[in-house]
Amino acid sequence: MIQTPKNIAVIGSGLVGSLLSIYLRRLGHQVTIFDRRPDIRTIQFSGRSINLAMSNRGWRALREVGLEAEVKKIAIPLYQRAMHINEQPVYFQKYGKEGEAIWSISRGNLNKRMIDLAEEAGAQFRFNEKVWDINLPEATLYTGKSEKSKWKEYRYDIIFGCDGAFSRVRHRMQRRSRFDYSQDFIDVGYKELTIPPNEDGTHRLDKHSFHIWPRGKFMLIAMPNTDGSFTCTLFLPFEGEVSFDSITKKKEAKAFFKEYFPNVRKEIEDLTKSFMKNPTSAMVTMKCYPWTYWDKVALVGDSAHAVVPFYGQGMNAGFEDIFVLNELIHALGDDWEAIFKQYQEKRKPNADAIAELSYRNFKEMSSKTADPKFLLQKKIEKRFAEKYPDKWVPVYSRVTFSERPYAEALAIGDHQEAIMQKVMEIPDIVSIWDTEVVEKRILELLES
Amino acid sequence: MIQTPKNIAVIGSGLVGSLLSIYLRRLGHQVTIFDRRPDIRTIQFSGRSINLAMSNRGWRALREVGLEAEVKKIAIPLYQRAMHINEQPVYFQKYGKEGEAIWSISRGNLNKRMIDLAEEAGAQFRFNEKVWDINLPEATLYTGKSEKSKWKEYRYDIIFGCDGAFSRVRHRMQRRSRFDYSQDFIDVGYKELTIPPNEDGTHRLDKHSFHIWPRGKFMLIAMPNTDGSFTCTLFLPFEGEVSFDSITKKKEAKAFFKEYFPNVRKEIEDLTKSFMKNPTSAMVTMKCYPWTYWDKVALVGDSAHAVVPFYGQGMNAGFEDIFVLNELIHALGDDWEAIFKQYQEKRKPNADAIAELSYRNFKEMSSKTADPKFLLQKKIEKRFAEKYPDKWVPVYSRVTFSERPYAEALAIGDHQEAIMQKVMEIPDIVSIWDTEVVEKRILELLES
Numbered sequence: 001m002i003q004t005p006k007n008i009a010v011i012g013s014g015l016v017g018s019l020l021s022i023y024l025r026r027l028g029h030q031v032t033i034f035d036r037r038p039d040i041r042t043i044q045f046s047g048r049s050i051n052l053a054m055s056n057r058g059w060r061a062l063r064e065v066g067l068e069a070e071v072k073k074i075a076i077p078l079y080q081r082a083m084h085i086n087e088q089p090v091y092f093q094k095y096g097k098e099g100e101a102i103w104s105i106s107r108g109n110l111n112k113r114m115i116d117l118a119e120e121a122g123a124q125f126r127f128n129e130k131v132w133d134i135n136l137p138e139a140t141l142y143t144g145k146s147e148k149s150k151w152k153e154y155r156y157d158i159i160f161g162c163d164g165a166f167s168r169v170r171h172r173m174q175r176r177s178r179f180d181y182s183q184d185f186i187d188v189g190y191k192e193l194t195i196p197p198n199e200d201g202t203h204r205l206d207k208h209s210f211h212i213w214p215r216g217k218f219m220l221i222a223m224p225n226t227d228g229s230f231t232c233t234l235f236l237p238f239e240g241e242v243s244f245d246s247i248t249k250k251k252e253a254k255a256f257f258k259e260y261f262p263n264v265r266k267e268i269e270d271l272t273k274s275f276m277k278n279p280t281s282a283m284v285t286m287k288c289y290p291w292t293y294w295d296k297v298a299l300v301g302d303s304a305h306a307v308v309p310f311y312g313q314g315m316n317a318g319f320e321d322i323f324v325l326n327e328l329i330h331a332l333g334d335d336w337e338a339i340f341k342q343y344q345e346k347r348k349p350n351a352d353a354i355a356e357l358s359y360r361n362f363k364e365m366s367s368k369t370a371d372p373k374f375l376l377q378k379k380i381e382k383r384f385a386e387k388y389p390d391k392w393v394p395v396y397s398r399v400t401f402s403e404r405p406y407a408e409a410l411a412i413g414d415h416q417e418a419i420m421q422k423v424m425e426i427p428d429i430v431s432i433w434d435t436e437v438v439e440k441r442i443l444e445l446l447e448s
Numbered sequence: 449m450i451q452t453p454k455n456i457a458v459i460g461s462g463l464v465g466s467l468l469s470i471y472l473r474r475l476g477h478q479v480t481i482f483d484r485r486p487d488i489r490t491i492q493f494s495g496r497s498i499n500l501a502m503s504n505r506g507w508r509a510l511r512e513v514g515l516e517a518e519v520k521k522i523a524i525p526l527y528q529r530a531m532h533i534n535e536q537p538v539y540f541q542k543y544g545k546e547g548e549a550i551w552s553i554s555r556g557n558l559n560k561r562m563i564d565l566a567e568e569a570g571a572q573f574r575f576n577e578k579v580w581d582i583n584l585p586e587a588t589l590y591t592g593k594s595e596k597s598k599w600k601e602y603r604y605d606i607i608f609g610c611d612g613a614f615s616r617v618r619h620r621m622q623r624r625s626r627f628d629y630s631q632d633f634i635d636v637g638y639k640e641l642t643i644p645p646n647e648d649g650t651h652r653l654d655k656h657s658f659h660i661w662p663r664g665k666f667m668l669i670a671m672p673n674t675d676g677s678f679t680c681t682l683f684l685p686f687e688g689e690v691s692f693d694s695i696t697k698k699k700e701a702k703a704f705f706k707e708y709f710p711n712v713r714k715e716i717e718d719l720t721k722s723f724m725k726n727p728t729s730a731m732v733t734m735k736c737y738p739w740t741y742w743d744k745v746a747l748v749g750d751s752a753h754a755v756v757p758f759y760g761q762g763m764n765a766g767f768e769d770i771f772v773l774n775e776l777i778h779a780l781g782d783d784w785e786a787i788f789k790q791y792q793e794k795r796k797p798n799a800d801a802i803a804e805l806s807y808r809n810f811k812e813m814s815s816k817t818a819d820p821k822f823l824l825q826k827k828i829e830k831r832f833a834e835k836y837p838d839k840w841v842p843v844y845s846r847v848t849f850s851e852r853p854y855a856e857a858l859a860i861g862d863h864q865e866a867i868m869q870k871v872m873e874i875p876d877i878v879s880i881w882d883t884e885v886v887e888k889r890i891l892e893l894l895e896s
Contacts, residue, residue: 148596174631177730178686182630183622238626282625 006157016301016318017162018114021123031123036130041112049107051223051231053312055400061319074109076224077101082209100401104223134172139296159297165286167303181288189280190235195267197228215260244280283308285355291344295336305351310361317354353406380433419445454605464749464766465610466562469571479571484578489560497555499671499679501760503848509767522557524672525549530657544849552671582620587744607745613734615751629736637728638683643715645676663708692728731756733803739792743784753799758809761802801854828881867893
């Protein structure tokens with residue numbers, strides 16, 4: 001026993017809330033999880049979620065509590081991107097070295113499994129119970145039918161806010177003075193679509209690839225599920241010439257897919273009907289600080305740092321929060337004030353870094369993929385990284401296949417970018433890009 | 449009559465709410481002003497406000513409705529900064545050209561006068577009535593004793609949120625998707641102190657100066673009031689070696705003033721007692737977007753864009769919002785949707801610009817005033833601006849003594865800064881800074 005058992009409330013039964021509860025149960029605490037929504041295991045999953053891409057950080061957090069194998073059962077490894085350009089054959093880009101993969105998991109499936117596991121670990125769930133307010137210094141929470149109805153009061157030793165990007169717990173912290181907060185929406189929305197399995201249950205596209213149909217300002221992606229289907233996500237600007245705003249009728253939706261996605265549109269289930277029916281969702285970067293209140297309340301996961309999904313790191317970052325919290329608990333024992341203080345100080349720079357990296361990936365995808373200079377730069381980097389794998393680990397690998405801090409990946413990425421800017425200034429780079437001259441210049445710049 | 453009369457609610461009876469009500473009354477609308485606090489005219493003003501510095505933009509907005517002369521009666525023009533450095537004589541820096549001044553006004557006095565004027569113009573005030581929620585598409589507001597008590601409902605044609613940096617109206621808009629929002633607190637707080645008048649009612653310091661006691665990481669300022677007193681503001685970090693946190697006893701407060709402000713401490717009324725008693729306030733930059741909802745709801749002033757007070761432009765920016773709104777009303781008549789759309793599009797870049805300029809002034813004051821290179825740069829700029837007043841209008845003058853957009857001042861300021869960076873690279877600039885060589889170089893850079 002490294003800690004005195006506490007009576008702990010976790011707000012939110014999502015992925016982070018469930019995993020944190022499992023950790024806390026292993027540490028011997030009493031855990032009650034509140035969720036304003038019904039038990040996800042009892043309902044049809046609403047389906048407005050991009051599939052998850054579990055990578056090293058996520059797996060490490062699961063491994064720590066012995067759940068890696070269990071979760072791998074519902075995950076499919078993706079070793080490469082499959083790029084679908086109209087009138088060209090599909091081409092593949094490996095994600096990393098041999099065997100390195102990101103794992104596609106349906107959010108609904110994973111969440112159901114995690115709740116099962118948390119329940120098995122002894123956590124108590126209170127579904128359909130809406131938390132409206134928190135008294136921070138007293139770790140008291142108030143629930144009720146509505147904001148104006150009579151409230152029930154529960155007092156705990158500690159409250160964890162795992163209630164996502166629009167967190168109620170954070171909402172209360174936000175009203176305090178000197179609480180920094182920002183929410184920034186991007187002007188692109190997304191919509192979920194589905195490619196069903198073949199009749200024999202197999203996948204219609206290569207199941208070990210992350211499929212992308214890049215179209216400049218917009219794109220379609222598809223990630224496999226274990227049942228043979230693919231979850232597709234269409235990213236498209238809200239406003240503008242080609243946008244969600246400009247497609248309001250079935251006929252327009254049909255024409256849009258015919259023009260831009262002729263080779264996949266027939267695979268998508270009830271394409272125009274689904275397009276009209278499924279909701280269009282927005283994406284936000286949310287930052288705040290502090291994340292904790294004394295030894296009483298802490299935010300974990302999206303409630304502390306929501307990012308846009310273009311690096312596939314949202315869940316991984318949330319799971320890493322839990323992993324780091326657990327390390328600090330083991331180091332500091334019962335001193336929750338110190339645990340919370342070090343937790344936020346350690347995680348905040350990394351949360352900011354992955355927010356920045358995710359946002360940059362969005363900008364890169366929507367504006368740079370058509371820029372020949374940018375594509376040449378990527379080619380030069382790739383060539384160099386393959387030849388000198390010890391000297392040049394790409395940022396993507398640092399983020400996805402490593403457990404080093406996100407902030408380090410960002411800093412090294414910036415350094416690499418500065419080097420590449422100089423490389424791109426080499427006269428006639430377009431024709432000599434794959435020569436030794438360029439290689440030597442990079443080596444030189446790396447050493448200076 | 450340029451507009452069909454509407455039934456309008458203004459939330460907040462502060463400076464912006466009162467002035468906007470006067471404008472709306474002149475346009476023939478019915479106006480009700482709600483304020484959660486009591487009538488400021490009936491209470492002792494709480495006094496945690498820095499004195500206001502009214503400059504050109506503020507005066508223009510008052511002039512438009514014939515109130516300039518009325519308000520000048522309670523204002524004192526300041527033509528210069530008076531810099532108080534220990535063991536040196538006070539030195540003065542003129543703000544602008546002959547006759548250019550910023551005007552010191554007590555916030556309490558001005559607010560009382562503005563409420564009188566709004567009342568005379570026919571606006572209805574509902575003090576002590578707390579607005580808890582807004583229905584945006586229906587322009588309905590809900591008031592009541594507390595958030596959980598029974599609420600009264602009022603429906604209007606239009607609602608203006610003039611309820612400051614912590615606006616309830618914005619709070620409702622913030623819960624919508626795709627609403628961008630940020631609040632950033634600085635790590636410096638402030639506390640109000642007072643220098644009372646001499647026994648004969650005259651001012652103890654020069655009354656036409658803005659007095660500054662700069663001390664690197666912190667500073668004291670004093671601005672005159674019409675009753676012979678000065679409102680002083682101490683800006684000091686919240687945490688750190690010399691900070692509000694480090695001064696918790698009377699003895700420590702006394703020692704602090706003795707060490708850093710030996711020449712003014714005896715002038716300040718009940719210095720240590722006031723220091724211990726008066727609240728320490730925080731400062732925030734708040735940005736958001738959009739500012740309006742259809743033709744129903746609009747944010748004006750601090751509720752849309754709160755800035756740190758280091759440029760003295762907070763109120764001026766709010767008054768300029770009203771001036772611009774009024775111009776659009778005259779141009780667009782009854783089309784409130786177009787008025788609100790153009791209002792936010794026109795004002796947002798300028799609000800962002802004054803936020804940035806205000807924040808930079810804070811950074812400049814707290815970190816650069818001790819940097820000899822920075823001071824030399826300022827000297828070179830000043831010399832050049834005096835010799836070529838048409839070619840080099842300093843940013844301070846563009847912000848304070850002009851009515852051109854803040855965004856333009858920021859852009860030109862950045863251009864001037866880039867030029868000065870090159871000038872500072874001239875070899876041996878320290879010794880030749882006041883020669884023709886430098887002057888020619890600036891002229892050259894201005895023309896390139």
